[in-house]
Amino acid sequence: MFGDYSLSDLGAIFAMQGFAGLILFSVYVLMALGLAIIFGQMGVINMAHGEFMILGAYVTWMTSSAFQQYLPSLFPGYFFIAMCLAFIASGALGMLVEWALIRHLYKRPLDTLLATWGLSLILQQAYRSVFGAREVGVELPEWMMGSWQATDAIQIPINGMFVMALTVLITIVVAYVLFWSRWGRQVRAVVQNRVMAGAVGINTEKVDRYTFGLGCGIAGIAGSAFTMIGSTGPTAGQLYIVDTFLVVVFGGAASLVGTIASAFTISQAQSTMEFFLSGSMAKVLTLLAIVAILMVRPQGLFALKVRK
Amino acid sequence: MSDEKKPGLRSPLRRKLLMGMAALPAISLLPRTSFAEAPPTSAVNTTGLAVTDSEVTVGILHSVTGTMAISETGSVEAEKLAIEQINAEGGVLGRKIKFIQEDGASDWPTFAEKAKKLLVNDKCAAVMGCWTSASRKAVLPVFEQYNGMLYYPTFYEGLEQSKNVIYTGQEATQQIIAGLDWVNKTKGAKTFYLLGSDYIWPRTSNKIARKHIEGHLQGAKVVGEEYFPLGHTQFNSVINKIKLTKPDVIYAIIVGGSNVAFYKQLKAAGIDLSKQTLLTISVTEDEIDGIGGENIAGAYACMKYFQSLDNPNNKAFVAAFKKMWGEKTVIGDVTQAAYLGPWLWKLTVEKAGSFDIDKIAAASPGVEFKGAPEGYVRIHENHHLWSKTRVGRAKADGQYELIYETADLVEPDPFPKGYQ
Numbered sequence: 153m154f155g156d157y158s159l160s161d162l163g164a165i166f167a168m169q170g171f172a173g174l175i176l177f178s179v180y181v182l183m184a185l186g187l188a189i190i191f192g193q194m195g196v197i198n199m200a201h202g203e204f205m206i207l208g209a210y211v212t213w214m215t216s217s218a219f220q221q222y223l224p225s226l227f228p229g230y231f232f233i234a235m236c237l238a239f240i241a242s243g244a245l246g247m248l249v250e251w252a253l254i255r256h257l258y259k260r261p262l263d264t265l266l267a268t269w270g271l272s273l274i275l276q277q278a279y280r281s282v283f284g285a286r287e288v289g290v291e292l293p294e295w296m297m298g299s300w301q302a303t304d305a306i307q308i309p310i311n312g313m314f315v316m317a318l319t320v321l322i323t324i325v326v327a328y329v330l331f332w333s334r335w336g337r338q339v340r341a342v343v344q345n346r347v348m349a350g351a352v353g354i355n356t357e358k359v360d361r362y363t364f365g366l367g368c369g370i371a372g373i374a375g376s377a378f379t380m381i382g383s384t385g386p387t388a389g390q391l392y393i394v395d396t397f398l399v400v401v402f403g404g405a406a407s408l409v410g411t412i413a414s415a416f417t418i419s420q421a422q423s424t425m426e427f428f429l430s431g432s433m434a435k436v437l438t439l440l441a442i443v444a445i446l447m448v449r450p451q452g453l454f455a456l457k458v459r460k
Numbered sequence: 461m462s463d464e465k466k467p468g469l470r471s472p473l474r475r476k477l478l479m480g481m482a483a484l485p486a487i488s489l490l491p492r493t494s495f496a497e498a499p500p501t502s503a504v505n506t507t508g509l510a511v512t513d514s515e516v517t518v519g520i521l522h523s524v525t526g527t528m529a530i531s532e533t534g535s536v537e538a539e540k541l542a543i544e545q546i547n548a549e550g551g552v553l554g555r556k557i558k559f560i561q562e563d564g565a566s567d568w569p570t571f572a573e574k575a576k577k578l579l580v581n582d583k584c585a586a587v588m589g590c591w592t593s594a595s596r597k598a599v600l601p602v603f604e605q606y607n608g609m610l611y612y613p614t615f616y617e618g619l620e621q622s623k624n625v626i627y628t629g630q631e632a633t634q635q636i637i638a639g640l641d642w643v644n645k646t647k648g649a650k651t652f653y654l655l656g657s658d659y660i661w662p663r664t665s666n667k668i669a670r671k672h673i674e675g676h677l678q679g680a681k682v683v684g685e686e687y688f689p690l691g692h693t694q695f696n697s698v699i700n701k702i703k704l705t706k707p708d709v710i711y712a713i714i715v716g717g718s719n720v721a722f723y724k725q726l727k728a729a730g731i732d733l734s735k736q737t738l739l740t741i742s743v744t745e746d747e748i749d750g751i752g753g754e755n756i757a758g759a760y761a762c763m764k765y766f767q768s769l770d771n772p773n774n775k776a777f778v779a780a781f782k783k784m785w786g787e788k789t790v791i792g793d794v795t796q797a798a799y800l801g802p803w804l805w806k807l808t809v810e811k812a813g814s815f816d817i818d819k820i821a822a823a824s825p826g827v828e829f830k831g832a833p834e835g836y837v838r839i840h841e842n843h844h845l846w847s848k849t850r851v852g853r854a855k856a857d858g859q860y861e862l863i864y865e866t867a868d869l870v871e872p873d874p875f876p877k878g879y880q
Contacts, residue, residue, distance in 0.1 A: 309696070
């Protein structure tokens with residue numbers, strides 16, 4: 153397939169393809185981070201993860217409409233405010249859900265699966281009732297929709313770079329919060345030994361609630377960012393949920409490093425194969441490879457202790 | 461009437477009578493002739509359908525919940541509008557249309573179940589419904605077994621024909637061939653890159669497109685053909701491939717949420733649709749709402765209807781639709797086709813002089829609807845519609861600008877020879 157092309161053409165394509173892989177990698181990390189925190193730190197399988205993301209997307213859409221109407225001069229920068237609002241909205245909803253639903257089910261992890269799945273259906277219908285069944289179009293500032301002309305032949309999508317930068321930033325913040333902050337130490341203490349953590353004076357309920365809120369909030373940011381690359385509709389969350397679980401399970405449920413490593417592996421495999429084969433075939437082969445690896449290593453790439 | 465009004469009637473009956481009384485002034489407003497025209501029920505309904513002297517019941521069967529609600533909402537709205545307008549004109553054979561709406565919930569077994577309910581329990585004289593081919597395939601045996609009549613609005617892959625279905629959207633060859641000929645002739649397009657979501661409609665359509673490109677367009681060839689799982693959201697790799705192969709035309713049949721992702725990423729990757737020709741058959745004004753007009757401006761779409769069509773029928777239709785469903789709603793190809801359903805049924809019933817399914821099925825071929833927003837349409841012997849095919853160019857405001865339309869009606873050909 154490369155016979156007719158000059159060397160510089162090929163170089164440009166491989167450079168762009170490399171970036172395509174990196175962008176996919178960032179998208180996967182961003183999708184999976186929130187789920188990994190909740191799954192890894194709390195052992196809760198949050199099937200409504202996609203719907204928390206879409207809440208973020210809807211918040212972005214509302215912010216964009218509001219800015220267009222009332223503050224058109226600040227429109228180019230609205231996205232940053234939208235992301236903060238998305239974090240707050242999804243995080244708050246997450247904390248509410250934890251309080252109303254999840255905390256009663258900590259001892260029954262399989263039931264959380266069912267309960268959060270039900271929650272996802274409820275949220276989908278709620279979005280449909282509130283925002284309408286049709287997709288909404290989120291208008292983006294012009295500067296985010298172009299591409300950056302690196303050389304004559306190489307063009308890198310700006311929204312892709314934006315997602316990459318955002319992912320790096322959020323990963324650093326999450327890593328800092330979990331591994332170096334006082335609150336993160338409390339979270340990890342609760343994960344390792346809930347009773348003992350309670351005995352030394354950690355408010356375990358509060359820790360649970362904030363952890364769940366943080367995971368959902370990050371999902372909200374992800375949803376907000378994905379308005380740049382995907383659709384916003386009541387069921388759009390379902391588009392992400394399979395890939396998200398794939399990344400988290402493949403990486404090893406409890407490990408952030410694992411999540412990142414697995415996102416990297418899957419995204420590179422996917423985007424390389426997509427280039428040489430067709431989209432559907434690439435997906436099939438990726439899934440086959442993951443199944444095969446999980447058969448050999450059922451605990452995923454990086455396994456740590458999980459709360460029993 | 462007066463001795464029925466005596467006191468002591470049980471209340472539900474009395475309420476019904478009162479409602480009937482309330483309708484009396486309205487009836488007296490109808491032209492006198494409509495009484496003369498309304499034939500007795502026993503004559504127009506010999507098979508026990510839900511037809512009374514004053515009413516006829518039809519069903520509406522679409523998904524208003526679940527994934528497909530995004531697409532099917534417009535169809536429901538159009539069908540309700542058509543029914544309301546028909547009733548305002550005096551109904552069908554002097555009978556008002558009453559509709560029973562069921563929700564297919566984006567689930568194919570549910571569609572079959574609800575179809576059975578509408579036919580067996582409710583005895584609907586006709587059903588307007590279904591959107592995806594999968595839902596149509598699920599209800600088809602039900603309609604054939606219980607002898608119902610389905611008006612199906614979506615453009616689809618063809619390869620089907622039933623006594624019990626009228627297909628008001630275009631089948632694949634109607635939609636595809638005219639568009640390819642146009643792009644070949646006016647843009648001199650020789651190389652085509654075919655893309656699609658991975659299910660029956662895009663695959664069958666691309667198969668027809670490939671046969672046409674390779675067999676009928678001089679010197680043209682397909683340089684790539686790719687499919688993506690439904691819901692796929694990452695198109696950067698294929699966009700790079702497109703950049704590498706530099707096709708004259710990107711031919712895209714991507715549906716659902718993937719559509720939004722594809723066009724946003726195409727724009728972000730620096731592919732300028734004012735220079736790169738892109739032809740799609742899957743993006744109506746409804747989809748542009750989600751994609752964002754600025755992300756798809758410049759792309760060409762080939763279908764039979766655009767909201768912007770400039771004819772008196774369409775202007776009246778658009779105005780009525782917006783009045784009923786809000787100023788911001790947009791009308792896509794399928795929504796218009798759904799609007800045709802109740803009207804074609806009414807015209808067919810009047811032609812047959814009967815509500816009986818067999819008579820309607822037999823009378824359908826040749827039924828003409830001059831008031832269609834897309835312009836004149838006629839039902840073919842194969843129960844599909846003769847219709848014009850049009851090419852529109854997307855504008856940033858989310859509307860299409862009409863670029864080309866076929867001079868004559870295009871014959872529906874659900875089993876195209878040489879294309880399978």
